[in-house]
Amino acid sequence: MAARSYGQYCGVTTAVELIGERWALLIVRDLLVGPRRYTDLRLGLPRIPTNILSTRLKELQEGGVVRRVPLHNCGLVYELTPYGRSFEPIMLAIGRWGFQAMGDPREGDVVTPDSLTMALRTAFRADAATDAEYELHVGDVALRASVHGGALRVAQLAPPAPPVGGAAPAGDPDAVIVAGPGIRLLIGGELTPAEALAQDVVAVVRGEEAWLDSFATTFHIPALVAAR
Numbered sequence: 001m002a003a004r005s006y007g008q009y010c011g012v013t014t015a016v017e018l019i020g021e022r023w024a025l026l027i028v029r030d031l032l033v034g035p036r037r038y039t040d041l042r043l044g045l046p047r048i049p050t051n052i053l054s055t056r057l058k059e060l061q062e063g064g065v066v067r068r069v070p071l072h073n074c075g076l077v078y079e080l081t082p083y084g085r086s087f088e089p090i091m092l093a094i095g096r097w098g099f100q101a102m103g104d105p106r107e108g109d110v111v112t113p114d115s116l117t118m119a120l121r122t123a124f125r126a127d128a129a130t131d132a133e134y135e136l137h138v139g140d141v142a143l144r145a146s147v148h149g150g151a152l153r154v155a156q157l158a159p160p161a162p163p164v165g166g167a168a169p170a171g172d173p174d175a176v177i178v179a180g181p182g183i184r185l186l187i188g189g190e191l192t193p194a195e196a197l198a199q200d201v202v203a204v205v206r207g208e209e210a211w212l213d214s215f216a217t218t219f220h221i222p223a224l225v226a227a228r
Contacts, residue, residue, distance in 0.1 A: 035079035095122035123219040175207035
């Protein structure tokens with residue numbers, strides 16, 4: 001657990017002491033996608049100092065959130081414990097809450113495969129999902145989002161997935177969608193699919209454009225209250 005103590009006997013305080021230190025929450029976010037080697041975590045968090053990454057991993061292990069285990073053909077990897085994985089619905093709720101205040105990207109902001117994977121999980125609406133295979137490209141990141149029976153599976157296509165990431169589904173996708181950061185306007189309902197296409201926010205480069213309607217229904221974060 002982090003050395004900092006807030007001196008209060010409270011569940012929220014304990015949670016903040018476990019994952020509230022700088023970068024800790026993003027480490028947990030990336031591990032929710034899957035086990036990662038130390039080098040994978042560094043690549044996924046390009047601005048994190050190596051000493052901070054090592055310190056946070058040690059603290060998360062001491063707090064029972066993360067463990068280090070051997071994995072076949074990968075050496076030692078970091079993965080979430082069952083206690084750590086139980087944080088997922090809270091992480092998704094945090095993502096939905098933060099989505100309301102995202103605005104436009106700042107200079108130097110990047111999209112990583114793990115951050116985009118968690119963004120799709122955050123926006124996924126199982127009750128409204130249409131079975132489909134989507135290939136989504138945002139910058140240098142490409143993902144395969146497979147929706148079947150109200151369940152979502154996301155596989156990394158580019159950059160090449162870490163060896164612990166698993167194989168992508170076989171077969172051709174129903175739609176290949178290319179987008180920039182403005183895809184948040186589609187997911188947030190600020191633009192309809194037709195408007196997003198007309199304004200070049202997104203493009204369907206393979207498959208029928210009608211699949212974008214299904215995508216927007218399947219991945220949607222409704223407005224809560226005005227963030228500002």
